[in-house]
Amino acid sequence: VPSFFRIGGLTIAIDPAIALPEPLSRFSVEETGEVDLRIDVGVLERYEPPRGPLLFDSGEVWRLYADDDARGDAVRIECRSEAFGDEPYKIARVNRDLRRAEILIREPDLLPVEFPLDELLVNALLSHREGIELHACGIIDTDGSGYLFAGNSGDGKTTTARLWVAAGADIVSDDRIIVRRYADGWRMFGTPWHGEAEICSPSSAPLRRVFLLDKAKPNAAELLDTGEAVARLLSCAFPPFHDPDALQRMLETMGRLVAEVPVARLRFLNDASAVEFVRECSISPR
Amino acid sequence: MLYRHAADLVTRKVGREAVIVPVRNRVGDLESVFTLNEIALRVWNLLDGRTPVEPIIDTICAEYDVARDTAAADIADLLANLAEVHLVEAVTE
Numbered sequence: 519v520p521s522f523f524r525i526g527g528l529t530i531a532i533d534p535a536i537a538l539p540e541p542l543s544r545f546s547v548e549e550t551g552e553v554d555l556r557i558d559v560g561v562l563e564r565y566e567p568p569r570g571p572l573l574f575d576s577g578e579v580w581r582l583y584a585d586d587d588a589r590g591d592a593v594r595i596e597c598r599s600e601a602f603g604d605e606p607y608k609i610a611r612v613n614r615d616l617r618r619a620e621i622l623i624r625e626p627d628l629l630p631v632e633f634p635l636d637e638l639l640v641n642a643l644l645s646h647r648e649g650i651e652l653h654a655c656g657i658i659d660t661d662g663s664g665y666l667f668a669g670n671s672g673d674g675k676t677t678t679a680r681l682w683v684a685a686g687a688d689i690v691s692d693d694r695i696i697v698r699r700y701a702d703g704w705r706m707f708g709t710p711w712h713g714e715a716e717i718c719s720p721s722s723a724p725l726r727r728v729f730l731l732d733k734a735k736p737n738a739a740e741l742l743d744t745g746e747a748v749a750r751l752l753s754c755a756f757p758p759f760h761d762p763d764a765l766q767r768m769l770e771t772m773g774r775l776v777a778e779v780p781v782a783r784l785r786f787l788n789d790a791s792a793v794e795f796v797r798e799c800s801i802s803p804r
Numbered sequence: 805m806l807y808r809h810a811a812d813l814v815t816r817k818v819g820r821e822a823v824i825v826p827v828r829n830r831v832g833d834l835e836s837v838f839t840l841n842e843i844a845l846r847v848w849n850l851l852d853g854r855t856p857v858e859p860i861i862d863t864i865c866a867e868y869d870v871a872r873d874t875a876a877a878d879i880a881d882l883l884a885n886l887a888e889v890h891l892v893e894a895v896t897e
Contacts, residue, residue, distance in 0.1 A: 743821065743839075743841075744818045744819035744820070744821050745818060745819075745821030745822065745823055745839030745840065745841070746839055748816075748818045748823045748839075749823055749837045749838075749839050752823070752825070752834065752837055753834045753837065757825070757832055757834070759825075759827050759832030762814050762827060765814045765825060765827065765832075766814055766816060769814065769816035769818065769823055769825070770816060772818070773816065773817075773818030773819065776818060776819070777818075777819060
């Protein structure tokens, strides 16, 4: 029986089952009918170089190759680390339809899904399902409303998380949030990829507002023009520059998000007044 | 002078505006994401490497309530800015 976990509403099965480590174990789910991605795990006995050309090189951590063969059209992600020498310590062969993947690990005690593979696979799936991962702190307020505070390191995500915890809200992540568009509106989801405050949860909530953090004073929210809002969101996302089609889909999804959910620049004070300001903020989409 | 779009750009219309992301050698730079407002986007769509600047000014004047001198100056500024950030390139006639 495989292990199942669900991130951002996407169900991933790992076969054979593994003990999911913290905090991924919080995202574990029981066997479920619909699986988005099935991962078979094996041991990498002997490294065979990829058949296809290099598509993208992240620099040090991973490389993407075309890997089409008689088994089907696929890409290969090779993960390397100085600790393991020149050859990859992990290889993922992912069918181009993103339904199945095979992960081969050099040593049996290595975790098949961890940085960077888990985020790469989830982001690839999201790009086909009107979803985006953002650098953001996600809050579920006491009335169930989801607020997303996006920003890069130093913009105030951790500060924001602490202010809202003190106000009784739940935090789904202080660093990485997934947003997805459904027939009945947008939802935000926590992820296992937390920040400095180490807060992460599999909870989700309807997304009511998106704020781009700006530490300037005093408390103020300013609705952004569509183009600027998308450009600012892009700077808080993980754009697939190696895949122009996927980048197009990300921009399209962001365009819909900006049209359907208010996206505003938020200036805030580092005290409880910022929470009250957001709760009373009545901006709506253009 | 004729202008055409540079290669390796991902362009997406969002609402009445557009976002342009240069992706050269599969590497992007989040400091270099550009937005075009509605009129700049209209000009952008006319930059096909075949249409000279004069007819583009005519089109903008016909579609928007703007004096020709103002449109000509604004379009010249826009083209200079687009060329400076390598989003368009001049085509030799």
